[in-house]
Amino acid sequence: MSETKLSAAIPLAVNDHSRDIVGMTYVYPVVSRRAGGVSVGINLNPNNACNWRCIYCQVPDLQRGNAPPLDLQQLERELDTMLDAIVNGSFMEEKVPAEARRLNDIALSGNGEPTSSRQFAEVIGLIGRIKQKFGLGAEVKLVLISNGSQMYRPEVQQALEQMREFNGEVWFKLDRAPVDDYSFVNQVALRDSQVVRHAVAAATRCPTWIQTCMFALDGQLPDETAIAAYLDLLRECLQAGAPLQGVLLYGLARPSTQAEAPRLSAAPRDWMENLAQRIETMGLPVKLSL
Template sequence: MASTLTTINHSRDVAGLKYVYPVLSRRAGGLSIGINFNTNNACNWRCVYCQVPDLQAGAAPEMDFQLLEDELRFFLDDVLNGNFYERFLIPDGNRVIKDIAISGNGEPTSLKEFASAVTLIGEVATEIGVLPQSSFVLITNGSLVHQPRVQAGLKKLKEYGGEVWFKFDSATEAGRRLINNAKQSYQASLENLMLSARLCPTRLQTCLLDYDKRGLSEEEKQAYLAMLKTINKKHVSLKGIMLYTIARPSMQPEAALLEKLSVESLNALADEIRLLGFDVSVSV
């Protein structure tokens, strides 16, 4: 029986593989081929909107590189030469590989062999002809960019024409604790963001939500704009800023307190950001 792949179904098991899974991505605008390094559902943050069940604190487990290569080759061949689109009832307008996205069930840069994994994916996708026509994306909270092994991976990502989507949901310490349960300071995260942008093309991705009927406070908004002004003063170039809100149910204890942020609030913030000279996209 055929399954339907939708923007609200991001199951890592939909293709029956360990590391590779398909997503119809709102932000990418089509078929995104996800790569999940964190098969143990472990992450060093615990974002309140996270859809990963049984999330635990920790790092990615050891990688089976041969299995990753086998799965990636098999899946790309199925999409390009098989009947994947028909089996999953993909609409005609989305029958194109928009990107290969290293994302998954935790922080992917926590993989010890991160640079080697990026290289393997880049080599296979280039050989098969998916890269450079499609994008190559790392979706990360950026908390480990200061580590040399992660920087080596970002340099490899750039070699394959890739880019970083760097999570930055709040520019206040209180907001980071509330939304991301992040122990890393705002300043350390900002330094990592600027370092990422110098090593590899980087976009800022910000999830804005209504937590316990609070909406987007003036304090949060002004702190976020101040952060962007700091980036401008440091002459750091970002490829763009992606604002979005929650689309799927959270699997975290705070789920009942979370609602979408209104499109009006998202667009109002986007307009203020554009005045600072940044390219902004809004997804709802």
């Protein structure tokens, strides 16, 4: 077992995804409402830097930028220690609610865009070795939660192909169709053609789900024009050859820490269910989380 030790951790809960909950720099466990079990998160952006700034983001002190240089040896020690506690130790019994005592995945998410790390491909190889060490087969997924912005880079594409070998899965962010080449929700310049090109690049290399967060802004839900544009963009991705697995449709899970936080509120269940049905008519399965 690694020399890195777990600090005392409070019992995990779905509403607390604190990155430092066990005192580590890169690795943190969470109970995921969407996964229905424990997800071991890997944070490649401990500097709280991201190339997007989604207005619903819960990361405090978020700044624009990319992932910093990573200490891969430390990351490997931390992941080894965390998985040893889960697989061979008493972590599940002591820290996880009874109904969630199942290791579902290892997820690259964290406090910024994981693929902005120049060491991203090395991290994928590292995770693959650790999965093999602990005998974690197809039942434990390797999930990349990404805004898709770096999918044009050859080294990222190669890493996605390697992810497929480790039962990998990409969750590709698409919250709204851009308006005038800009996404207000994600606070970034964005074009439909970019989204389509990057979705094809991801989905043809690794199983890919579209990940969509819907909510009300200033008490107003997305209007029909916005929803129609979003659905049209999904169709464009499919028509361009992106073999999408489906859509992960979810609402506000935890409070935003961005300036727009007071303006955000949850979408009603019936509205979300109606949108899910419209997506499903396109032939895309939907997993809805409220």
